[in-house]
Amino acid sequence: MQNRVEAAVPVLYVRDVASAQAFYALFGYEHIQTGGDGDARWSYLKGGQHTVLLACVQPALIPVELPLLIYLYVTGLGDVREQLDAAGHDYELTGYPDHAPGGELRTHDPDGNVVLVGQRTTVAADARTAPSAPEARFSLIKQAAEAISRRGGAPATCQVPTADSSPCPRPAEIKLADTWGATIWACLPHADEALINAPAAFIASEDAQGLGPWLSHRGATA
Ligand SMILES: [Zn+2]
Numbered sequence: 001m002q003n004r005v006e007a008a009v010p011v012l013y014v015r016d017v018a019s020a021q022a023f024y025a026l027f028g029y030e031h032i033q034t035g036g037d038g039d040a041r042w043s044y045l046k047g048g049q050h051t052v053l054l055a056c057v058q059p060a061l062i063p064v065e066l067p068l069l070i071y072l073y074v075t076g077l078g079d080v081r082e083q084l085d086a087a088g089h090d091y092e093l094t095g096y097p098d099h100a101p102g103g104e105l106r107t108h109d110p111d112g113n114v115v116l117v118g119q120r121t122t123v124a125a126d127a128r129t130a131p132s133a134p135e136a137r138f139s140l141i142k143q144a145a146e147a148i149s150r151r152g153g154a155p156a157t158c159q160v161p162t163a164d165s166s167p168c169p170r171p172a173e174i175k176l177a178d179t180w181g182a183t184i185w186a187c188l189p190h191a192d193e194a195l196i197n198a199p200a201a202f203i204a205s206e207d208a209q210g211l212g213p214w215l216s217h218r219g220a221t222a
Contacts, residue, residue: 173191
């Protein structure tokens with residue numbers, strides 16, 4: 001193959017370019033160039049060989065359920081900690097995982113994006129600091145798993161058999177239920193078909209008026 005990637009530039013959507021610039025300056029990113037106008041502005045930052053593009057649009061984009069995660073490898077985690085302390089940014093020490101034997105910390109940028117910072121060069125066992133939050137590394141995966149489980153354990157494909165009784169290959173998109181509690185995950189065409197032909201069926205959605213929130217509210221006040 002002739003072509004190969006020469007650089008990868010993460011693009012971060014931020015609410016305020018100046019405060020994001022100030023945060024990433026703590027990691028040595030310098031402001032190189034600014035552009036755009038009015039409702040859409042961008043700022044290009046560079047740290048050594050590495051670049052980050054900050055993008056700011058008005059009105060601000062709706063934040064996604066899972067924020068972006070950016071992982072920065074640095075040569076001196078101790079210096080980064082001093083910089084964060086001086087700037088008054090909170091962070092958690094997550095320990096010394098195999099991919100960052102020099103230590104790792106977790107913090108947030110001003111837009112709530114998760115910033116993990118690791119050091120590849122190892123430090124001696126007696127120079128290590130006890131992690132303040134050894135579980136922090138896993139919380140993002142847990143968050144993602146929780147977001148998936150809110151889909152109620154949706155299967156990958158539709159559970160409604162096709163007319164010739166073979167499995168439907170389309171993705172499961174909608175959970176249907178009836179008042180007796182039968183549920184099935186269906187693709188969009190099969191959900192349509194079920195709602196027309198099984199008039200008691202309805203679309204099961206997780207909302208604040210369901211049994212789950214009511215039960216947990218009773219549990220909390222009991
Ligand atoms: Zn289907």
